[in-house]
Amino acid sequence: MNWIYEPWPWYIAGPLIALVMLLLLLVGKQFGMSSNLRTACAAVGAGKASDFFKFDWKAERWNLMVVLGAIIGGFIATNYMSDNTVEINPKVAQQLSDDYNITSVGESYMPPEIFSTEALSQPFTIIILLVGGLLVGFGARYAGGCTSGHEISGLSNLQLPSLIAVIGFFIGGLVMVHLIYPIIF
Numbered sequence: 001m002n003w004i005y006e007p008w009p010w011y012i013a014g015p016l017i018a019l020v021m022l023l024l025l026l027v028g029k030q031f032g033m034s035s036n037l038r039t040a041c042a043a044v045g046a047g048k049a050s051d052f053f054k055f056d057w058k059a060e061r062w063n064l065m066v067v068l069g070a071i072i073g074g075f076i077a078t079n080y081m082s083d084n085t086v087e088i089n090p091k092v093a094q095q096l097s098d099d100y101n102i103t104s105v106g107e108s109y110m111p112p113e114i115f116s117t118e119a120l121s122q123p124f125t126i127i128i129l130l131v132g133g134l135l136v137g138f139g140a141r142y143a144g145g146c147t148s149g150h151e152i153s154g155l156s157n158l159q160l161p162s163l164i165a166v167i168g169f170f171i172g173g174l175v176m177v178h179l180i181y182p183i184i185f
Helices: 010-026 035-043 057-080 090-100 123-142 147-156 160-184
Strands: none
Touching (some): 035 057, 147 160
C-alpha cells in the first residue's frame, strides 16, 4: 500500500488523464470545473434572475458528479492516504521563508501562515481572497472556461482559443508571482 501514499509519476498520471479525456471525447462530453457553477446556479433557479442561467442544466449533471468526486477524493486522499507533508525544492523553500515568511514549508499542504484561523481573520487577507476570487471567477467566465477546462480538455481537443488562454494563464501567473505578490506581501 505504500505506493498509494506517494505522488504518482507523470508516466502513470499523464496517461490516466489522457484515457479519461479520450473517453469523454468518445461520448461527446467536455471536462471543466468552472462551468459547474453555472450548472449549480441554474439547478437552484437562477434562471429566474438572469437569462444566462436559462439552459438545460440536467444535461450537465454528470459534470456536477465530477466536482463532487473531486471534493470527496481530495478529502479522502488528504486525510487517509497521505502524511500531509510535501516535498519541495530546497531553493523554493528558502525563498518562501526569506521573502514571504512562510516557514512551515514541507509540513502541510496548506501553510498556517496563510490558511490558519488567525490569518483568515485579518481584514487584509479577507480582501485579498475576495478580490482574488472575483478576478478568478471573472477570468474563467471571460476566457470561456477555467484552467483545467482549457489545459486538459481544450488542448486535448486542439482548440486554438484554449492554447491562447493557457498562454495567458502562464503569463498571468508569472506576473503575479514575480511582480505583484512581492509588492503586496
